[in-house]
Amino acid sequence: MTPGARVAAAIEVLDTILSGQPAEKALTGWARSHRFAGSKDRAAIRDHVFDALRRLRSSQALGGGADGRATMIGLLRGQGIDPETLFNGIGHAPKELSAFEQQPATKPTTAETLDCPDWCYPLFQNSLGDECDAVLKLLRDRAPVFLRVNLAKVNREEAQSQLAKDGVISRSHDLASSALEVVENPRKVSASSAYSNGLVELQDAASQALVEQLGIRPGMRVLDYCAGGGGKSLAMAALGAEVVAHDISTRRMKDIPTRARRAGVEIEICSPENLSKQAPFDLVLADAPCSGSGSWRRDPQGKWSLSRERLDEIRSIQSDILKKIQSYTADGGAIAYATCSLFRSENQDQVATLSGQWAVKQERQFTPLDGGDGFYIALLTREFSVG
Numbered sequence: 079m080t081p082g083a084r085v086a087a088a089i090e091v092l093d094t095i096l097s098g099q100p101a102e103k104a105l106t107g108w109a110r111s112h113r114f115a116g117s118k119d120r121a122a123i124r125d126h127v128f129d130a131l132r133r134l135r136s137s138q139a140l141g142g143g144a145d146g147r148a149t150m151i152g153l154l155r156g157q158g159i160d161p162e163t164l165f166n167g168i169g170h171a172p173k174e175l176s177a178f179e180q181q182p183a184t185k186p187t188t189a190e191t192l193d194c195p196d197w198c199y200p201l202f203q204n205s206l207g208d209e210c211d212a213v214l215k216l217l218r219d220r221a222p223v224f225l226r227v228n229l230a231k232v233n234r235e236e237a238q239s240q241l242a243k244d245g246v247i248s249r250s251h252d253l254a255s256s257a258l259e260v261v262e263n264p265r266k267v268s269a270s271s272a273y274s275n276g277l278v279e280l281q282d283a284a285s286q287a288l289v290e291q292l293g294i295r296p297g298m299r300v301l302d303y304c305a306g307g308g309g310k311s312l313a314m315a316a317l318g319a320e321v322v323a324h325d326i327s328t329r330r331m332k333d334i335p336t337r338a339r340r341a342g343v344e345i346e347i348c349s350p351e352n353l354s355k356q357a358p359f360d361l362v363l364a365d366a367p368c369s370g371s372g373s374w375r376r377d378p379q380g381k382w383s384l385s386r387e388r389l390d391e392i393r394s395i396q397s398d399i400l401k402k403i404q405s406y407t408a409d410g411g412a413i414a415y416a417t418c419s420l421f422r423s424e425n426q427d428q429v430a431t432l433s434g435q436w437a438v439k440q441e442r443q444f445t446p447l448d449g450g451d452g453f454y455i456a457l458l459t460r461e462f463s464v465g
């Protein structure tokens with residue numbers, strides 16, 4: 079496909095997304111009905127679509143409209159590319175710009191430039207203070223690809239040289255002792271032998287750093303209460319913890335056994351009905367459902383679909399989870415609360431409700447300024463009243 083044809087395809091996919099379909103479904107649907115498109119075409123179209131979703135507001139302002147075509151015109155303008163070079167009607171490229179579309183765009187407002195929904199801009203300001211605008215600017219860009227080196231099997235240098243044999247070039251990242259940032263050929267990772275032999279896993283660097291804050295010791299019994307696909311379970315098991323994975327949705331944990339086998343670690347899966355029998359634990363981690371505001375570079379649609387009402391619902395689920403996990407710890411045990419949110423109301427404010435019963439031992443808010451996604455972690459131990 080020509081560059082113009084790829085832009086035309088991105089416009090089609092964006093229109094499907096803007097009419098309410100999830101981005102992944104829209105991309106898969108497009109690929110199924112256009113079997114001639116090769117993997118490079120699909121990757122380029124995906125990049126256009128995700129770039130546009132990260133910068134939806136500014137692109138629509140620069141493109142002078144709210145449909146896929148205006149969004150792509152605006153995205154190109156924002157990237158410093160003259161849209162007329164691609165909108166030329168040649169072959170399968172989009173048709174030429176109309177007189178209206180050729181008019182110079184009005185300058186976007188600050189909120190448009192930052193690609194932030196108006197209603198949540200004050201939440202970012204209140205949570206991040208002086209760093210707010212810098213973080214929002216970073217959320218408009220693609221996230222780096224990070225790998226977690228499975229330190230139970232290999233060290234960072236050895237993992238790097240194994241990856242290089244398959245053309246995947248990486249460098250160490252300071253955020254976590256296990257983190258590698260892929261700098262060349264990220265799309266080759268999942269086919270590399272380092273990946274299939276369990277030497278590396280795809281995991282954001284801040285997500286890895288968060289696990290390093292937990293003080294995991296070999297043999298420690300840990301409950302991963304919101305295990306999902308098992309990213310944190312695997313990282314804790316690699317540090318020697320005996321991990322029990324739990325999630326309200328057992329379906330979401332279906333890949334954990336395969337991933338654990340590949341990594342050479344054991345993770346026990348526990349259904350909600352059997353959890354009380356497994357308690358108590360030395361550490362209970364709740365990597366809670368959240369707004370996802372820290373990872374909007376990876377899920378940019380989430381930025382536009384979140385509403386005030388949905389955020390309130392999520393906060394109430396987080397409060398319930400925080401209440402529940404307290405009963406699963408052993409005497410002298412700890413709880414840890416984590417989110418991939420940048421909002422104080424989902425993080426520090428939730429943890430503050432535990433004061434008087436639990437003392438905060440570690441607390442950190444990671445932001446994209448640290449290099450990885452935005453994550454929050456608090457590690458707490460029980461307060462004992464004397465006398």
Ligand SMILES: C[S@@+](CC[C@H](N)C(=O)[O-])C[C@H]1O[C@@H](n2cnc3c(N)ncnc32)[C@H](O)[C@@H]1O
Pocket residue numbers: 303304305306307308309310311324325326327330365366367368395399
């Ligand atoms: C942020 S994701 C977890 C990601 C995972 N820890 C990882 O590192 O890959 C949150 C998970 O919480 C689960 N969840 C939602 N509500 C829950 C609840 N009330 N109890 C337990 N798990 C819940 C969701 O199904 C989802 O898998």
